[in-house]
Amino acid sequence: MYRITESAVELAAGSEATTREIAQQPEVWRETALLLAERNEYLQSFLAPLLGRPDLRILLTGAGTSAFAGSIAAPALARMLHRRVDAIATTDLVSNPMEFFAEDVPTLLVSLARSGNSPESTAATGLADQVLTDVSHLVLTCSEDGRLYRDHHDRPKSCVVLMPAMANDEGFAMTSSFTTMLLSCLLILGGPNDEAVDAMATTAQRLIDSTQGAVRELVSAGHQRVVFLGSGPLAGLARESALKLLELTAGKIVAYHDSSLGFRHGPKAILNDETLVLVYVSSDPYTRSYDLDIIAELKTALPAGSVVAVSALALTEQQTPTWNLSELKDLDDAFLAPVFVLIAQLLGLAYSLHLGLTPDNPFPGGNVNRVVKGVLIHPLTRTETGNAG
Template identity: 35%
Template sequence: MEFKNCVTWEEIIQQPSIWKEELEIVKKNLKSIGEFINRVKGEKVKVIFTGAGSSEFVGNTLCSYVNSKVDIDVLSVPTTDIVSMPEQYLEKDVTTILVSCARSGNSPESVATVNLADKLVKNIHHIFITCNPEGQLAKISKEGENKYLLLMPERTNDKGFAMTGSFSSMVVAGVLILLRENFAELEEKVTYVSNVVEKNIDRILENIEIITDLDLERIVYLGDGALKGLAEEVSLKVLELTGGKLASFYNTFLGFRHGPKSIVNEKTAIVCMMSNNSHTRVYELDLLKEFKNEGGKKKIVVLDTIFDEEVKNNCDYYFSFNDEKLGKIEEVFAGLGYLVYGQLLSLMKSAKLGINPDNPCPTGEVNRVVKGVIIHEYK
């Protein structure tokens, strides 16, 4: 199948232009966002990013970075956990900002989480980051002054099965909202990353063509910090776009040694997403050297922002954006290049397997918007 005929292809490669469009949307709403958040008062305030599937991974990607920059607790808790055990995450007397991330805004757990928060938390405030102006969350946002809606660019409401631009746009939006005081600096970084990714699409495709020709049955993604969240997301893209025919897994570099390494065999590609943090890279390089010394037929693929000769010499396939400035930008933004690489890798592998990436599960066991969930009353 020709992957460039798929809507998913268009939705992946348009992301850099969407990130720039999103900057303008957030800039336009910066004053109202600030006023809304500044109205939130409490002895203790916590922020919970929530969503299901890829929408959950938005919070998983940005929380560690954002927490290092603000003096309030920023957590990532999936709606699927909150709905089944709300008392463990929603505290009655703790002022809470619930940031609901959603492509469609129609997932039953997303709507149920909002209702539970309204019921269980005395001082609750909602921010909805969603891609669908007609979704349930967008409609709920009009019900009261404790709710704020930030709509993503129209093109982020992906028509394909898998979330691509919707995911990356919500990651960028989440960081911009919470670190809005530094908007000008963040805007410059997002714009730079967008331009770098845009001009490297052809090089990415050339590298991926080699990887997709390999005889693979498993793909592992490794990343640290924000890159762990991105590893989780691109790991899901492998499963979704190949209809589960290619197994996938994710972890941190150090965590991978502690048992999960058992997944590796001669038909495994290990995609290592290198950090821009010099201290972190030391540990990542140690694992690359360990892989090299072990030998065997596993395939080590490394993604990098800068060009690093030592890293290149300790892997089988090396892709670098070869950009020193990109190598100085935090991974929550710089890693968006790795995200696009992983999305395209899954797309191309899906097409090589003869699967339609826009509809990889035609029998309906898995759907674009989850079906079959019964929400039970919480007593």
């Protein structure tokens, strides 16, 4: 059931969980869609009164990878719902609550959290309750043992959605949990989309089954720096992709991210003959033109084969190595992201094994942890909130 073909990674000690969790994603997405369909009446009874308010602010938040899921979903949901949707990391909210909660408007705080035990994730919901007059909570999490689940599962102004059990990753890097929470966020707030889920799962399975040889070739080419570029929702995906490679290689491969337009403004300094650039190409016709421009420019600056595109639409320039996922050509970029990120996940896994690391635990010394440690949450006084009295 959980296979990654054309590869011996299943046999590599210390990679079993990460391998399984990458490979299982198509199945988890299908299960997620069924789970949400079964709970649709409950979810809509919670959301409909909130979404009926024209002044509602929707705020997607999480820490690290979970925050990047929010940054991918927010632009798509703003377009679907025709309303304001913001994505702000809990790591920003907690340190600067009075800035990000400056507008005391009705707010739906959507918390995405694998474990629900990150100090910032739990603190963010408490600060929202403290600072805002009218806030409701939608919690998307993978663990019913987490504090976020325990704090909110029986509160009247909270709705908690538990991901399928398989999505609660055991490996160090978030893979299944990331894509499943992102997909859930899109389906819960944007509405069911069985056709999209089916196309995503089918394409992802094909990608997993067929792409190992190409991934191994990229890894064996000797690149020491990898850059991920994307626009709009795919800019958030580029950020998550760079983090995945950085985590799985324990920082031994330099990984960077940027938008297709932003990369020229200084970050191009990272380029050298050992740099690999992956460009996530938007399906939006206007946005896509900027992605294609940076591909053409980088091809003149780097050795042949060092610029790779991932696209749902065929590129007119046939000389660019491309993962062409044509089954997804009708989907919004946010729905492309869970499939596109498989390339980064597989690349990170292959690099990790190539470097002799253990992907399930790239930091055996514990200097980086699955759930962040050492964070001290400082209390916010009534004077600081402006509510003294």
